[in-house]
Amino acid sequence: MPRYLVRRLGQAVLVVAGVIVLTFAIMRLVPGDPAVAFAGPKATPEELAAARLRFGLDDAIPVQLWNYIRDLVTGDWGTSLRTRQPVRDDLLLAFPASLELVGTALLLAIAVGIPVGVLAARYKTKFPDFGVRITSMLAVSVPVFWLALALQTVFASNLGWFPIAGEYDSALDTTSPLTLWTNITIVDALITGNWPIFTSTLEHLVLPAVVVAAYPTGVIAQMTRAALIEESGQDHARLERALGFGETSILTRFALRPALNPVLSLIALVFAYAIVNGFLVEAVFNWPGLGRYAVQSISNRDTPAIAGVTLLVAVVYVLANLVVDLLQGVVDPRARAR
Amino acid sequence: MTETRVAEEPVRLRRTLPKVTDRFAAAGAVLIVVILLATILAPWLAPYPVDRLDLVHTLLPPSGAHWFGTDKVGRDVLTQVLYGGRTSLTIAVAVLAMSAAVGVTLGVVAGYAGGWLRDVIMRVTDVFLAFPALLLSLALAVVLEPSVTTAIVAIAVTWWPWYARLAASVAASISTRSYVDAARCLGVPAPMIILRHVLPNSLTPVLVQISLDAGGVILTAAALSYLGLGAQEPTAEWGLMVEQGQTLFTTNWWVVTFPGLAILVTAFAFNVLGEGLRNALDPRRVVK
């Protein structure tokens, strides 16, 4: 396992390096002078020169790239043109909120997707399977921003069952202020026993989390189904049948664990996808996460901020893949031996 | 201990392909044909001229005259949806054509050549794959001027690696076949072998991948337009229509509902067809 681990880590580092270079390249594609973007259109030549100096725009490209990497590593992710705050600080505030949303959504997706996939596999080609396949296909095909708007309109605006937007009732900040530990509101509220904020956050989470969960639930259900059907066609399933086990217990007690392997790697893929899909949902529900930050940065053409978001999500994606590879050893004993 | 494996008996407990799968895929194909026809024939099918403003009849609910109602400047929503399909499908076709062309070329070269060239191409592919499609498109669309063309380029940049990876694996397996070996020994030049043997064999999996991806591309394009990074006014585009109507959802549901449904149905149709094709062509998944 160690050699495999080292190889895998090396690969991850290489990809992250590539990600940084690519992000840098994209940001240098900016038509127009980034200095103008920072200093504003009415800036004097002196101000422009100062800005150019500040961003090192007069240096050669390789030097700029080197400086960029050095700054990133030392924790300087640039300054947002919009908030005028260090991008790193902005991200540290926004990312936990995104994690909260996407984490909840993924838990929901796993909790629903896997049992639904088992159900479809158990009754394959029968009615429940047909229903699951259509529904999961719809969940995968629905434009997430539209679903967000629809649920918001129906369940928040019209029926009033859930709050329309935001992370929690901001009035609570004065009545029962939250002590921050992890910056993830729901976790902080839980560990500090701040029930008003906890319940308020939970209420606010329902609709956006359901929307973000739609896609992952669909793919997890489809993948679970396919993996289970494949697994239950294996030789060992025949032996289990010959031992007298019924189809349901073959699926849940023998086939599910090996089948979870592909499902698990799927979750890493879906995780990053869900963060980015979450951007659109955050915009609709005014959720104070990366997505809202990114969308606001887009309308201001705030390149350092966008670069920061892009980089962060790509790195998170690489890490998620790494974690899943390691987890696979836990789920499947064969992978450990590799 | 060495163990010799005896080939399995050919009497397989192979289930016959369930009819459900066929019907499923066929339904997808039929839907796609309908959607394609509707968008191609939009100029003849649309009840009103596209972009015709009618400030007297704004925000009319669906009726006999306006099946899908009218929007806030009095445009007929059905007409806009039909024309919007042209934008969405154009983007999808352009993105998939570009991605497949670039990806397959690089992938086939990587898979056929092997060695360091393969390593370099595949590592670059890995880097691009580390960005979720919408994210990289988003970053690119920000630095470039937002337009349909930008959206196409931005999405294509994130999509080609999938084709590169697919083509590389097909090419790698083909280039070890004996007839390719034979051709190589006879001194047939590499480009010729690639053109004659490797490329044709990559075609089927690539086509399946294209039909699987079309739904995703349409969703990504709609999302970019919704964020204001794709199609711009006055181009009719589904994502853009949703964006423009979103504040009216509570009061005038039809303005947002129909373009959204159009995206949903189109993506759904492609996904269903893609899955059906994959199942039909991948013998490992026949059980589905």
Next chain:
Amino acid sequence: MIEVRDLQVRYGERLVAAVPELDVREGECVAIVGESGSGKSTTLLSLLGLTEGAHVSGNIRVCGVDVLQAPERRLREIRGARVALVMQSPQAALSPTTRLGTLMRRALKLHGLGADRVMVEAVEAVMLDPGILRRYPHEISGGQAQRFAIALAIALGAEVILADEPTSALDVTVQAEVVGVLRRLREERGLALLLVSHDLALVSTIADRVLVMKDGAVVESGPAAEVLAAPSHPYTRELLEALP
């Protein structure tokens, strides 16, 4: 124990196995021989009602249960507990993520049997170390896996073992071990054995009676000694000549 009359197994239009008569009595060993694709394995699986997607007709009685008529629940009661299956590819037949002991315990519990003592005894009866119960399938050898499959039959108290090419995936020395275990069980416990094999050398050492199948049909049957000594069908002679 096993009584088969006019068995026909079809996949769609294709007839893959037709067995007019097949009986296995207590303590008896019957072998079905023939080449790959001759319908042997299908016949075996049909006895457990496990030929998925196939159309099976005729009359099958296994341990007093009418396999084709009985409800699925009744079949599940005899599967494992009274009739055990030993398959060709030893490791693939064991769920990769389940420890051997877990599999055995679950199977015992399913049939309302079991105690750790039973498990240890069963494993020792096939000359395996009880420590193997803590292992995963990929951690044991093919011969061990095959003996464990037999141990499962013993633990569950099966009266009949259906063995599908139980030795063909093993190398020669290991084959002998597995055959030895099977033979001993017959003698000590009176187990009936229905063996499917293309290995006539194996068949001649263990079987009482033989059925020769070709292209799904039984071409010859009778006491093993007679059939192998004086084959009446050209196909049987062919098989015998193929022996080294």
